[in-house]
Amino acid sequence: MxxxxxxxxxxxxxxxxxxxxxxxxxxxxxxxxxxxxxxxxxxxxxxxxxxxxxxxxxxxxxxxxxxxxxxxxxxxxxxxxxxxxxxxxxxxxxxxxxxxxLSSFQMDAPERGFSFNLEGPLDMRFDLRNKTTAHKVLHKSSEAHLAQVFLEYGELRQARLLARRIISARKGTGLETTTQLRRLVEEVCRWRPQRGKTHPAAKVFQALRIEVNGExxxxxxxxxxxxxxxxxxxxxxxxxxxxxxxxxxxxxxxxxxxxxxxxxxxxxxxxxxxxxxxxxxxxxxxxxxxxxxxxxx
Ligand SMILES: C[S@@+](CC[C@H](N)C(=O)[O-])C[C@H]1O[C@@H](n2cnc3c(N)ncnc32)[C@H](O)[C@@H]1O
Missing domain, CATH: 3.40.50.150 (Vaccinia Virus protein VP39)
Structure with missing residues (x-):
């Protein structure tokens, strides 16, 4: 715990x-x-x-x-x-x-899947009685819906491209954990750490969290x-x-x-x-x- x-x-x-x-x-x-x-x-x-x-x-x-x-x-x-x-x-x-x-109590629990810095399942539910997890959103949504989520809730510039890459990644075993999702985002957004720049995975995780919980x-x-x-x-x-x-x-x-x-x-x-x-x-x-x-x- x-x-x-x-x-x-x-x-x-x-x-x-x-x-x-x-x-x-x-x-x-x-x-x-x-x-x-x-x-x-x-x-x-x-x-x-x-x-x-x-x-x-x-x-x-x-x-x-x-x-x-x-x-x-x-x-x-x-x-x-x-x-x-x-x-x-x-x-x-x-x-x-x-x-x-969300609280730090939730963010810092790897098994909840809220943090892109901690290896864990793609969960992100506040209410554990809820059946919709981030994994379900990522694996069951259409490409258009995913793009809309990343754009609307994450204001991610590469929303469409990321949605397309997710559709291919989910056919295999490449999209099961928070780390796998973060790596995919870093690749799509060609992420290079820069002072003062928000990590694109922060936007993607925020967007998914909002969608999963209907926030x-x-x-x-x-x-x-x-x-x-x-x-x-x-x-x-x-x-x-x-x-x-x-x-x-x-x-x-x-x-x-x-x-x-x-x-x-x-x-x-x-x-x-x-x-x-x-x-x-x-x-x-x-x-x-x-x-x-x-x-x-
Ligand atoms: C920022 S934290 C609150 C921290 C709290 N003020 C404290 O001092 O510990 C937000 C909390 O709201 C809860 N929450 C999110 N959506 C909720 C909802 N629709 N109904 C009730 N609680 C919700 C989250 O699970 C989280 O624990």
Whole structure:
């Protein structure tokens, strides 16, 4: 089992954004290994937290980590897109957090297949009950579909060429592991390490992860739904790690703040909040984080 502890990002900014110094019910839709949840529960001794996590392994780790807060926690092994269907005391909820994407706990576990730097199976599922793995996407999708995934979710210039090469590689045994996929990407993109240049496999792995987990599907509807369910004064904080996700959050906020006849929310972050230099130096994985906060009116 992976021993990496995920370092939560923008913790003071999330706590002040959610006004977590005041007692209330807080909802964490992406519990991970419980870093933000612990900070929220520590911020006020009478606060309680409802946490959702779709990955059973992360949930188990969070349960262990949060054991000291027993009695103040309700945890669900669930997709955050199910939030509107859960029995949640909306009148008491003061803040909702969505810290999107994946955690270091998942990234650093070779057997999960999320990292192109670690040899492992082509899995990439958050929810291990899901039948679609990256292997299935790579082996069963049409060339056109693969090209679209790499272009749309990875913004990879060589999307079509890579899709074509995958179709040939999958006929044999050349496309079974993360390392085999990384080598294929390096060959197709003629990769030469260069300072400041993103490895093309990072884009390809991101694209596959988004496709496998349907990460962008239903996110806008969920934001709309949750923001409407909140009581006036309650807040929602969303942290995105890539532009596709951040765009969905930004557009949902703008739609609800101004587009609707009656504004549903007030946007508290004109520009997204990003980590300080000190935070990115201490935790390089935080570098792409963007936090946006809205308050129900
Ligand atoms: C960036 S991590 C959250 C880390 C967490 N804030 C912490 O401090 O440990 C994102 C988490 O969201 C989970 N996740 C991704 N999609 C989800 C979904 N649709 N529903 C619930 N959890 C999801 C992932 O499994 C991952 O554990």
């Amino acid at each position: 992976n021993d990496t502890t995920h370092v939560p990002v923008l913790v003071p900014e999330v706590l002040s954004g959610l006004d977590a110094g005041v007692a209330g019910v807080y909802l964490d839709g992406t519990l991970g290994t419980g870093g933000h949840a612990a900070a929220i529960l520590l911020a006020h001794p009478r606060s309680t937290l409802i946490g959702l996590e779709v990955d059973a392994l992360s949930l188990a780790r969070a349960q262990e980590r949060l054991s000291a807060f027993e009695g103040r926690l309700t945890l669900y092994h669930s997709d955050y897109r199910n939030i509107p269907d859960l029995d949640i005391p909306w009148r008491d909820v003061r803040g909702v957090l969505l810290d999107l994407g 962008l599907e239903g996110l806008d509807a969920l934001l709309d739904g949750v923001l409407c369910l909140l009581r006036p004064g309650a807040r929602l904080a969303a942290i995105a790690f890539h532009s596709l996700e951040d765009r969905i959050v930004k557009r949902a906020f703008l739609r609800l703040a101004g587009g609707a006849a009656e504004p549903v929310i007030r946007i508290l972050t004109k520009k997204p909040v990003i980590p300080s230099e000190a935070e990115t130096a201490a935790n390089p994985r935080s570098h792409s984080a963007k936090l946006r906060i809205a308050e129900r009116v």
